[in-house]
Amino acid sequence: MNFGLCHNVSRQIRFISLRRVQIDLRSSPLKCFCRVYVPLVAHKKKWQEYKHKRTKFEYERSNHFWQHFWSLFTTRGGITASSAFSIFSWFKWHKEEDITPETKLVEAIKRSVLCIQREQFDKAEQMLHLALRMAQDINSKEGIIYIYDVMANLAMEREQYTKAEKLFADVMRSLLADGHTETSPQILHISSKLAHMAQLQGDLEKAQLGFVWTLKGIQKNIEELDYDKDVQELFGLTKNWFGQLQLRQAKYEDAKKNFQEAFELLTDLYGPSNDKIIIILNNLSVTCVHLEDYTGAKNYIEHALTIAKDLNDIAQQGILEANLGLIYFHEGFLAKAKQICQNAYRIGKKCNNDDAVEQAEYCLNEIKATSASE
Template identity: 25%
Template sequence: MLRSAGAWGLLPGWSRIRSRIRGPRLQPFPARPPAAPGGNAGPGPGTVSAAGVAFLAVSRLFSQDKKEQQNLEDDIILLIKQAKLSIITGKLEDADRFLHQALKLAQQSHNNQAIIYTYVQMANLAFLQGDLLNAEKLFKAAMSQLLGSGTRQDDNAVIEMSLKLCSIYASTEQHGLAVEGYKWCIETLEEKVQSQKAVPEESLSANEKDNTRLLLGMSLDSCARYMMSRKQLELAESLYQKALEISRQVQGETHPQTVVLMNDLATILDMKGQHEQAYEYVRRASDLARETSHPDECVILHNLARVLMHRGNYSEAKLVYEEALKQAESKADKPVIERIREGMEELEAKTLKPQVLGGNESLNGTSSY
């Protein structure tokens, strides 16, 4: 779900293209049927009618067109695969070149599904490169193509791209557009989730309903992070609570994104000075992170150490900081290492302060922050 969810996985009509990119190649056409005995193609023995000749000519022409279209789609898929591999290996300029080639072929073949899919991949790449202006243009182009093909405005694919635009507006300090965008995404999805409850499963599968709920969770999470950055902590807490509830219900308590949301909610509560409530959430998150070898375990442990420090549990905080630092160093995660060391310096300053003042505060953690 949420941050870890594969963006654009919900776009309609793309399953064929995406499955061929990700999965095994399938033969697009059945094997040619055997010729009639004696090589006859017409109704009589050894004869071919004029109508039969005309039909065969049209059939061959149609078959050639289909083969050409199939070859173009194969080329597009190969280029997109090469682009994705280039992104993984950090060759972003090569990825951009492959995607432009794929778009050109998609436009030449009038393959609207491939055009939309390629636009989205290009937009994601531009976003990754920090070229937010270009990413915005590309997302809008993809949305225009999608809506022009008859897709409803409340389709999950449209909302997903709208959510990406919200992130761009938030990053470029276009506060009004970001807030309106987040509001539209959340309200539209809340109405959609409610309306889908009454739809029988034979008409709409449970998986499709869950996809809509997970997209709502993603929207709530993204908006919460933006509100936290603007110090609107009450609103951020409410949004995180809703996102966490959705993740728990749909994906379970131990899912990596559920654990991340527990940690994020603890951060908000800690910022509000509600250290005991923050501790409950971050302690649970850290326990689950250890049990499941969570990829962000060192970040969650860093947050646990901070909450412990704010509760006055200095000795325990020191041990957790050391554990977090060891993990971060093993991954060579420099930004996290830097934050952990800053936290350890802050903790050291707090433990020295009572000694300088001649106080009786113990490292066992009984003082208040």
């Protein structure tokens, strides 16, 4: 878990950063791509009928994301998925009776993606290696690159950063050999993730250089190209990650500016009520605490809570409630803070969210320690 530390008070208070399914803006575009819907249909025949109707739609949806190489991670969430190559336009749709090596490869990739969504990571990795051998057997260049990218995102999600960096480097070399330039959106997306991983590993100088270079490249794309949704999404994702780095560097005003720009970009793309916005609002709240703007911090958290409730996102709600309790604790309103953190604890227990339970316990322990010393 990532915690922001408040250095402006005598007692250091931690605020947990949301790890949202599939766009913890630490997220990965993979997870948005991977969002294959599996209905809770008990009867096998009904499931087969449902799958027949849905599957083609899901492949077409995935193809849209992969046209510009968004292989998100997110996060949880969410990190948000696209690609430099249209792999699913290459994997054309076939009827069930038209079984070919290509359709078998598609099925293997699809199963891997489902395993990732179910957080069966070991099984997903095994299936991806199987899919890679299948792609190599049929000499599918596009399939091989695609699978390496999914593997890289999976490694990033599992915090296997050295492995993820090597896999992303392989993908980048393949894309460059295929005619892409250093400032193409596909390359810039990988660069953004590499910078983010450097930040997560504590190499802040490398992360700084990476984000500055990536943002310049994205800005150039925006100026030279017509409006592109995927480039705008990449811009918002990178701005948010850069803001997280600046928080660690204690550049709070700069961090706030980047979070606000990320908020505006992703709100324009997805509307005012989506899980990506929740994460950025939480980051803005933490930044305001560092700036001792407690009113602003509460406003951002309460906005995020409203969205979480609208989306029935109980897991996020528990963490947000705990962070809100810490803000009230920060201001000295111990009774109010205790009430909110107790509610956060109940929510966390109800939805089996260890992060929410841990943060609520931390908040309650801080309140207890402060009360005992008075």
